[in-house]
Amino acid sequence: MAISLRNLSVDYSLQQGTAHALRGVSLEIQEGEMLGLVGESGSGKSTVALALMGLLANNAQVTSGTATIEGKNFDLTKRNATAALRGRGMAMIFQDPMLSLNPVFTIGAQLCEVLRRRAPGSDRKTRVEMAQDALAKVKLSNPARRMNQYPHELSGGMRQRVVIAMALLSEPALLIADEPTTALDVTVEAQIMREIIGLRDRIGCAVLLITHSLGLVTEYCDAISVLYAGEKLESGTVEEVQRQPGHPYTRMLFDCEVPIDRQRHADASENRFTVIAGELPDPRLRPPGCIFNSRCDVSFEDCTTINPSDYPVRNDAGHSARCLRLRTP
Amino acid sequence: MTDAISISNAQLRFGETVALDGVSLSIRRGTCFGIVGESGSGKTTLMRAILGLQRLDHGEIRILCNPLVHSRAALKQRAGFIQPIFQDPAASLSPRSRIRTLMNEVGTVLREPHAATRERLGVILNRLGLPPGVIDKYPHEISGGQARRVAIARALLMKPSILIADEPTAGLDVSVQGDLLNLLQDIRRSDNITLVVISHNLAIVRLIAENAVVMRAGKVVEGGEIGSLFGSPQEVYTRDLLAAWPSIRAANTKR
Ligand SMILES: Nc1ncnc2c1ncn2[C@@H]1O[C@H](COP(=O)(O)OP(=O)(O)O)[C@@H](O)[C@H]1O
Ligand SMILES: Nc1ncnc2c1ncn2[C@@H]1O[C@H](COP(=O)(O)OP(=O)(O)O)[C@@H](O)[C@H]1O
Ligand SMILES: [Mg+2]
Ligand SMILES: [Mg+2]
Numbered sequence: 001m002a003i004s005l006r007n008l009s010v011d012y013s014l015q016q017g018t019a020h021a022l023r024g025v026s027l028e029i030q031e032g033e034m035l036g037l038v039g040e041s042g043s044g045k046s047t048v049a050l051a052l053m054g055l056l057a058n059n060a061q062v063t064s065g066t067a068t069i070e071g072k073n074f075d076l077t078k079r080n081a082t083a084a085l086r087g088r089g090m091a092m093i094f095q096d097p098m099l100s101l102n103p104v105f106t107i108g109a110q111l112c113e114v115l116r117r118r119a120p121g122s123d124r125k126t127r128v129e130m131a132q133d134a135l136a137k138v139k140l141s142n143p144a145r146r147m148n149q150y151p152h153e154l155s156g157g158m159r160q161r162v163v164i165a166m167a168l169l170s171e172p173a174l175l176i177a178d179e180p181t182t183a184l185d186v187t188v189e190a191q192i193m194r195e196i197i198g199l200r201d202r203i204g205c206a207v208l209l210i211t212h213s214l215g216l217v218t219e220y221c222d223a224i225s226v227l228y229a230g231e232k233l234e235s236g237t238v239e240e241v242q243r244q245p246g247h248p249y250t251r252m253l254f255d256c257e258v259p260i261d262r263q264r265h266a267d268a269s270e271n272r273f274t275v276i277a278g279e280l281p282d283p284r285l286r287p288p289g290c291i292f293n294s295r296c297d298v299s300f301e302d303c304t305t306i307n308p309s310d311y312p313v314r315n316d317a318g319h320s321a322r323c324l325r326l327r328t329p
Numbered sequence: 330m331t332d333a334i335s336i337s338n339a340q341l342r343f344g345e346t347v348a349l350d351g352v353s354l355s356i357r358r359g360t361c362f363g364i365v366g367e368s369g370s371g372k373t374t375l376m377r378a379i380l381g382l383q384r385l386d387h388g389e390i391r392i393l394c395n396p397l398v399h400s401r402a403a404l405k406q407r408a409g410f411i412q413p414i415f416q417d418p419a420a421s422l423s424p425r426s427r428i429r430t431l432m433n434e435v436g437t438v439l440r441e442p443h444a445a446t447r448e449r450l451g452v453i454l455n456r457l458g459l460p461p462g463v464i465d466k467y468p469h470e471i472s473g474g475q476a477r478r479v480a481i482a483r484a485l486l487m488k489p490s491i492l493i494a495d496e497p498t499a500g501l502d503v504s505v506q507g508d509l510l511n512l513l514q515d516i517r518r519s520d521n522i523t524l525v526v527i528s529h530n531l532a533i534v535r536l537i538a539e540n541a542v543v544m545r546a547g548k549v550v551e552g553g554e555i556g557s558l559f560g561s562p563q564e565v566y567t568r569d570l571l572a573a574w575p576s577i578r579a580a581n582t583k584r
Contacts, residue, residue, distance in 0.1 A: 190575070252504075258530075262535075276505075
């Protein structure tokens with residue numbers, strides 16, 4: 001069953017004024033698929049995850065938004081709207097695995113606790129076996145020994161595997177991974193991504209992968225949504241969006257990415273890099289017109305006054321972007 | 330061509346940990362040299378050793394042909410020709426002094442009148458795209474990208490002939506990362522500086538460096554001219570690193 005998030009708006013109250021971190025963001029993830037949510041830091045990616053999980057900071061307020069998960073609707077403006085889903089219908093992997101692990105309990109105890117909450121009737125022995133089995137599934141070496149170890153005895157990559165094992169045991173309908181590999185080396189990153197894919201394929205859940213790396217998205221995701229300054233500017237299948245970005249911002253993001261096989265100038269000092277000039281607008285005061293206007297390289301007069309709605313790209317129902325250049329006259 | 334830095338058989342342990350295990354390499358003047366490898370492989374330790382901030386157990390480091398001497402006077406003198414840009418720019422900017430104070434210190438070290446330092450600083454800030462007002466701020470009042478620029482400005486103010494940068498783009502968005510790299514490229518061209526870049530970003534090192542080494546567990550696994558190192562790596566580890574790199578493939582060749 002598809003997961004959907006509709007019209008999510010989140011404000012943070014600041015000492016001076018209110019930051020509008022998200023404005024009317026909608027996402028859809030098909031069952032068994034992975035959606036990559038990309039955008040510069042500060043664009044609101046983590047806020048989306050935290051709003052879904054009900055883990056927003058105290059100064060945050062959800063001003064609008066509903067979610068549909070496992071066929072049920074949740075009004076996200078209510079505190080603890082999705083509390084019933086935490087640890088069951090939804091699971092989250094943070095960049096720092098220690099946010100999900102308790103330093104004073106063994107790995108085994110924490111995995112068994114997930115199972116106890118999920119299947120209260122099960123006996124201890126079964127839980128231990130299942131926990132150990134989960135560690136083996138995420139390819140943690142020596143699972144029997146790991147059960148009795150504490151988080152601090154493991155490396156960063158191993159801890160992230162434990163968190164994935166926990167998610168595996170909770171069998172969520174939606175798995176949210178917020179920059180799960182940003183702190184890891186490339187070789188470990190590739191392994192962790194493979195485990196996340198493995199988890200998805202085992203339980204058939206939807207995955208929301210939050211990342212600033214388009215490389216990861218094109219390599220592992222089915223669909224992509226692009227967030228900029230709290231607004232979604234484009235979404236579609238990875239293939240379509242990559243082939244023909246509908247929004248100039250998406251195109252510029254792809255241009256900034258440095259492929260490992262890029263044409264290389266013989267004189268290394270001649271190799272140049274792409275930049276998106278300018279900065280994110282002040283989240284307290286939205287400029288009129290298109291939110292990306294001040295940094296856009298193809299903007300025209302209307303862009304300063306008209307806030308574009310979502311237009312289909314190439315008549316493709318699944319691919320849309322908010323750019324006035326897509327208007328059909 | 331002479332070497333800017335040459336290292337032979339550098340060895341260093343921290344207790345049980347072998348941080349540097351017989352590292353040898355040489356970096357030609359005026360070139361860009363990349364040091365890549367997984368975390369914990371000894372890259373930062375090697376940088377600290379080159380700067381004379383960390384003594385080796387064995388081995389020798391020569392900077393511009395002179396053996397490294399560990400005295401306060403030598404350290405100070407070295408600052409005139411080799412400058413670091415540390416990974417955490419905030420760490421090289423004292424949190425309690427305004428950026429102006431930090432820059433003025435450079436004049437003191439160089440025994441240059443403050444007015445002259447200030448004039449050079451104005452030129453450097455302008456070139457790095459930093460507003461002149463930045464010097465009245467405290468480090469916590471500026472963004473990560475700006476802090477890195479300030480660290481570079483301070484390094485350049487010392488008029489070094491060698492610049493050594495530890496993970497210069499880590500934590501930066503792709504939209505601003507290119508700006509910093511273009512800047513380093515410009516500096517190289519105009520000032521004929523030797524640039525050493527430590528990075529786990531293989532794609533970037535491949536484009537800016539002429540030569541590089543791949544480190545692992547304190548050892549140089551493989552090194553050489555960048556085209557052949559990345560084009561036809563000889564060691565399994567180098568191949569694994571390259572294979573793990575998430576790459577943007579052409580859309581129509583996917584799957
Ligand atoms: N607790 C908070 N209080 C105030 N502002 C916040 C808080 N958390 C996030 N923000 C702001 O909300 C915006 C979006 O942040 P975030 O969701 O963390 O973005 P991302 O994950 O894309 O980097 C940013 O402008 C950030 O500064
Ligand atoms: N001051 C120190 N004391 C003890 N161990 C250290 C110290 N500095 C580095 N190490 C260890 O030396 C090894 C190399 O570290 P480092 O040079 O920081 O690697 P890299 O920069 O490649 O990530 C690591 O195992 C690290 O834990
Ligand atoms: Mg975030
Ligand atoms: Mg380091």
